[in-house]
Amino acid sequence: MVNITGIVDEVARLDALRALDMLDTPPEAEFDAIAAGARHLFGCKFAFVSLVDADRQWFKAACGLEASETPRDVSFCTHTIAADDLLVIADTREDPRFATNPMVVVTPFVRFYAGVPLRVTPPGGGAALPIGTLCVADDKPQDPTREKLEILAGMARVVEALLEARRTSKENLQLALDRQEVxxxxxxxxxxxxxxxxxxxxxxxxxxxxxxxxxxxxxxxxxxxxxxxxxxxxxxxxxxxxxxxxxxxxxxxxxxxxxxxxxxxxxxxxxxxxxxxxxxxxxxxxxxxxxxxxxxxxxxxxxxxxQFERRLVAVARTDELTGIPSRRAFNEELEVALDRAREGAPLAIAIIDLDRFKEVNDRLGHATGDKVLQVMAAKLQAVQYLGDHSIARLGGDEFVLILRGRRTHEELVQDIARLLADLRYAVPDDRSVITVSATIGACVYGASYVDRASLLKEADEALYRAKRMQRGTGAIAGNSAHIQSLVGEPR
The missing domain is CATH 3.30.450.20 (PAS domain)
Structure with a gap:
């Protein structure tokens, strides 16, 4: 364990941490939303709101890792607290402090880390002490910009305000209750x-x-x-x-x-x-x-x-580029739809993968690629014939539909054919035109596909079956039909 004696008063630091009464409390939406926002900002696999106890690191919010805590002696955040300052490790394998750390050499194979200390005022007042961190990590090296690190520091200040607000609210509520006796x-x-x-x-x-x-x-x-x-x-x-x-x-x-x-x-x-x-x-x-x-x-x-918490949650549930729901929002909505499907409501999902999108990025640049994604999102939002449905962006060039109602059985093949036509889009460049199309794989809820994992897996396999036969077509899990676009000309 990193020795912080002499830099930070460890006894006072632990008193400040435990006065918050936050350790081992349930997840809360506002902390989860900040962690999700930090992970999105850095484009990394992991983000945490970490509280460092005497012998463990416990996560108030964790993105990308199932564990709720890790031993303190392998914790990167202990070093951040020891420095009581921003800590950035661009490549852990190049840093002798971390090259042999179990978190580096075995799963989750951390290669990049950036952490900002979270400070709170100890009981009785005095200088604020570091009790945890807001941090991000990835299994690939990163060299983040100063602007991103400044934003991460600002997000840490928001976490500190939430922690102080929780403690102040608790103290004031108790004070108000005590008022009844006097x-x-x-x-x-x-x-x-x-x-x-x-x-x-x-x-x-x-x-x-x-x-x-x-x-x-x-x-x-x-x-x-x-x-x-x-x-x-x-x-x-x-x-x-x-x-x-x-x-x-x-x-x-x-x-x-x-x-x-x-x-x-x-x-x-x-x-x-x-x-x-x-x-x-x-x-x-x-x-x-x-x-x-x-x-x-x-x-x-x-x-x-x-209202502040709702705004944070809304940011975490919305894809920044297209303005449509994000993967997180899709997962939550699909779980609700699955509950209704188990009571008999029709349900299907369709994964949409854009063809030749990489070619657009490579030849015309990411700005044009972003425009293509925005156009495709707008096309999906404008579709009326699908009946009761929801859309979301899974990430990269993949979108997904949640389809409800009788059309999920009776009209699914026809609807996919119409959708294939609507999602063709011609992108001009100096030499020619790149026709971006969509390949679609769908799966209908049924006895063999009863949960989110199986629906997504089968829809994904149907998509790649269609792609192997011909880009710009569709397929449905458990159905041998190869669905062609109703219209050949891109729009």
């Missing part, structure tokens, strides 16, 4: 807590079970868009939630009253001015002398955080 006889503490509520956008509330009287703090009124002192009623409070979320909150309140079960929910909400918000609400029972006398809790306006 309300009434500690006026100074009460005033400080009111300031904390405003800063954290957290309000407290109490529902007396005898008569269902409701008490709100000033910040709870503010979150609802009401003037402090307005009549607070349980029925009125429930009206701010849409029907589905209101049902969730009513069920949680009922369980709390009957069974003493606490709740922690994130719900949609519309305030008195009609502004859509997102709130987090916590509630628990208040017992006195063994009798349940009230339900008390807090409500927090988390709209800004929620």
């Amino acid at each position: 309300l009434g006889d500690m006026a100074r503490t009460h005033r400080l807590l009111q300031h904390a509520e405003r800063m954290a956008r957290i309000g407290s509330w109490r529902l007396e079970l005898d008569g269902e009287r409701v008490h709100w703090s000033d910040q709870t009124y503010a979150i609802h868009g009401l003037e402090p002192g307005s009549q607070a009623q349980l029925a009125l409070a429930m009206q701010f939630y849409p029907d589905d979320d209101r049902a969730k909150l009513e069920a949680a309140l009922d369980r709390c009253v009957r069974q003493g079960t606490a709740w922690d929910l994130e719900l949609n909400f519309t305030d008195a001015q009609g502004r859509p918000r997102r709130v987090r609400t916590l509630g628990e029972i208040d017992e006195r002398a063994g009798k349940r006398v009230a339900v008390m809790g807090v409500i927090q306006d988390i709209t800004d955080r929620y």
